[in-house]
Amino acid sequence: MTNDTSENAESGTGWIDQPDDANVIAALVEKIKAQQATIAASSKTHLDGRIDRGQHQKQTLGAFGTLRIFDTIPPALQQGPFAKENALAPSLSYRVACRFSNGQPCPFSDSAADVRGVALKFFTLQGTETDLLMTNEGGRSHARNAVQFMDFADILVAQIAKGAVGALEQASMEVFGGKLGPIETARIVAILAKETKLRSVGSLATERFWGSVVKLGTAAIKYSLQADDAAMQGTDGDRHGDSYLREDLLNRLQKGPLKWQLCVQLFTDEESTPVHDASVVWAGTPIAVGELEISSLPSADDETCINQMAFNPGNGFEPLGITHARKAVYAASAANRKDRGLLSTDEARKHL
Ligand code: HEM
Numbered sequence: 319m320t321n322d323t324s325e326n327a328e329s330g331t332g333w334i335d336q337p338d339d340a341n342v343i344a345a346l347v348e349k350i351k352a353q354q355a356t357i358a359a360s361s362k363t364h365l366d367g368r369i370d371r372g373q374h375q376k377q378t379l380g381a382f383g384t385l386r387i388f389d390t391i392p393p394a395l396q397q398g399p400f401a402k403e404n405a406l407a408p409s410l411s412y413r414v415a416c417r418f419s420n421g422q423p424c425p426f427s428d429s430a431a432d433v434r435g436v437a438l439k440f441f442t443l444q445g446t447e448t449d450l451l452m453t454n455e456g457g458r459s460h461a462r463n464a465v466q467f468m469d470f471a472d473i474l475v476a477q478i479a480k481g482a483v484g485a486l487e488q489a490s491m492e493v494f495g496g497k498l499g500p501i502e503t504a505r506i507v508a509i510l511a512k513e514t515k516l517r518s519v520g521s522l523a524t525e526r527f528w529g530s531v532v533k534l535g536t537a538a539i540k541y542s543l544q545a546d547d548a549a550m551q552g553t554d555g556d557r558h559g560d561s562y563l564r565e566d567l568l569n570r571l572q573k574g575p576l577k578w579q580l581c582v583q584l585f586t587d588e589e590s591t592p593v594h595d596a597s598v599v600w601a602g603t604p605i606a607v608g609e610l611e612i613s614s615l616p617s618a619d620d621e622t623c624i625n626q627m628a629f630n631p632g633n634g635f636e637p638l639g640i641t642h643a644r645k646a647v648y649a650a651s652a653a654n655r656k657d658r659g660l661l662s663t664d665e666a667r668k669h670l
Pocket residue numbers: 346350370371372373374417418419435436437451452453458459463464467468528529530596627628629640643644647648651652655
């Protein structure tokens with residue numbers, strides 16, 4: 319692949335992938351199972367021992383919408399879900415399942431500091447299941463890689479299951495046992511504080527969400543969802559309610575459609591758009607490739623159905639960097655929670 323940065327900027331090529339070792343990924347698959355079991359067994363979570371999602375358990379809204387792909391997008395991006403069959407074919411438009419969520423591994427009040435997420439699922443004209451998963455952490459993850467993400471998740475799980483003392487014990491093991499180390503722990507805590515405690519979210523309709531690196535054609539890309547500029551700022555509802563983020567979206571939907579632009583950034587070089595460090599915000603202007611619109615209130619059945627879908631960043635895109643491990647861990651998390659009801663690809667397809 320070329321190493322010329324200006325050429326890379328247009329093609330998204332020139333990247334070198336460094337997937338985690340298979341043994342490392344297998345250990346993370348075991349770790350998510352243990353975390354899910356700990357959360358389910360804790361009397362503090364009221365899950366009655368039943369395993370649910372390993373992360374992002376609280377669905378703030380599940381609704382069907384439409385993703386329209388723009389007709390004119392750069393050639394490097396006319397691939398996979400963004401590629402029309404030919405120039406004369408009608409514009410691409412997909413029915414999409416949208417799951418908005420809070421990041422914690424068990425449900426908390428929306429007023430608690432948390433990462434917010436959105437997961438989208440649709441099927442391409444060729445029938446490929448395609449998922450886009452994004453969080454509002456400012457264009458990066460708090461963790462550099464999947465091992466770090468899961469080591470830090472161990473501390474959060476201990477905090478939920480055993481309270482502050484448990485978290486301190488776990489943190490001591492992770493920090494002083496040499497796993498995370500004090501400098502990396504401080505860096506992670508600083509990012510999470512900045513994105514969740516110091517910047518409280520008024521509405522998910524005015525937020526911006528980013529995914530982690532994946533491969534589209536030969537390009538390495540990061541996708542994001544950018545709120546509609548015209549969206550009213552603030553919260554439409556009682557800001558102090560436990561489910562104010564949900565209430566806000568429902569109130570907004572009663573007044574009109576919700577819209578976000580889907581954008582893509584292309585890899586240029588490892589320093590400014592790293593494939594192997596998920597904690598770095600990618601440089602470069604995002605390119606708008608489509609528009610997501612949710613125009614009607616979901617029914618209770620819609621919400622139940624979407625909550626039972628399994629979203630995976632490896633669906634529809636080849637993984638790169640941190641996304642390799644994510645692909646395996648999400649599949650494990652979904653399989654572990656199947657007793658709560660889990661839609662297979664074919665079952666999900668019937669709704670999309
Ligand atoms: C930039 C990085 C990341 C982003 C944007 C992200 C985003 C998301 C989102 C939006 C969801 C909710 C999916 C849904 O609604 O069903 C989710 C769930 C989840 N995430 Fe991540 N995540 C990231 C990193 C990671 C990493 C590194 C791991 C662990 C290796 C991880 C583990 C999980 C798990 C286990 C679930 C629940 C899956 C399920 O049971 O369906 N995430 N993530």
